[in-house]
Amino acid sequence: MARKNLDPSSSPRALLGAELRVARERAGMSQAELGERLFVSGSFIGQLEAGTRRMHLEFAKQIDEILSTGGFFARNCGALAKSKYPNHFAEAAEAEAETKTIREYAPLALPGMLQTKAYARAVFIAYQPTATEEVISELVQNRLDRADVLSDPTTPLFWCVLDESALRRVVGSRAVMAEVLRHIAALIRTRRIFVQVLPFSAGAHSSMGGTLKLMTFEDAPPLAYVQGNAIGVLLDDPATVARHSLTYDLLTAGALSPSESLALIESVAEDYEHDQHA
Structure with a gap:
């Protein structure tokens, strides 16, 4: 099922994290298994899903490929790219x-x-x-x-x-x-x-x-x-x-x-x- 782009006026990281959890569970993968495919820890995946860490484009592209999400995560990384901090x-x-x-x-x-x-x-x-x-x-x-x-x-x-x-x-x-x-x-x-x-x-x-x-x-x-x-x-x-x-x-x-x-x-x-x- 095709996903719509996230609304950047809401909390982008939290929404993207929630979508990641849904997509991962639909694919029947644990956080550790997805982390292994991305060469990161399972706890890192947990932090992405909880919205406490930002998803960067290189990870988004790999996630789209691994979970077959049709470029959804790569498209929505733009909502996370801007920050008022260094x-x-x-x-x-x-x-x-x-x-x-x-x-x-x-x-x-x-x-x-x-x-x-x-x-x-x-x-x-x-x-x-x-x-x-x-x-x-x-x-x-x-x-x-x-x-x-x-x-x-x-x-x-x-x-x-x-x-x-x-x-x-x-x-x-x-x-x-x-x-x-x-x-x-x-x-x-x-x-x-x-x-x-x-x-x-x-x-x-x-x-x-x-x-x-x-x-x-x-x-x-x-x-x-x-x-x-x-x-x-x-x-x-x-x-x-x-x-x-x-x-x-x-x-x-x-x-x-x-x-x-x-x-x-x-x-x-x-x-x-x-x-x-x-």
Whole structure:
């Protein structure tokens, strides 16, 4: 039976994933069997079906051939191709909107979902010093939009480990730092997020290589996202995700308690405010 093109005004990834599940089951294949034909894991197929990962054109063409879907998936990949985020981060940002839990380690800069407008602006100007004001404003707004997932009072659970250097590095100005740290403290005090600070005194630790984000979902396998300078990798291999999960557990073990962390965040914010007045 011929399929109609998906409506791009709806959720393209979710709709395409649902169609993939129907087509796969009609062909009598398990997720692992389809994954084997595509040289990916069964969990990757599960994430495509749940809409937590984007289907790329090369996979869509192979799926059409394997499941005899008459080019349906290749035709509809266009609805997924556009993203307001950089290519290396697009899939991770889209997955955030579907998460049950997010656990993140931020070594140098405060997490994007916790940034204020002024802080985000200073970060993007540092990243792209020759960009126009229009470009910077769009980047800032896109980053602020990601924080919408925290508008729900309970879901997702957001747990972050901040390296002390992220608190101490002055981004923008001392006024900007005071504002963003007060913002984070307010989220903590309303019990919307959990934050621990990894102090300088912790010394060497399990994630000195860079940032780490772990995401779990209601009906799809977990993902890990690691990021460097203008590069990021979304990982779904169960053993790799488990290893990164252990890394995060070790970070929390070496960090200050939530109450001690809040006290430090508010103390550093107060210092920034005092420096302004001085």
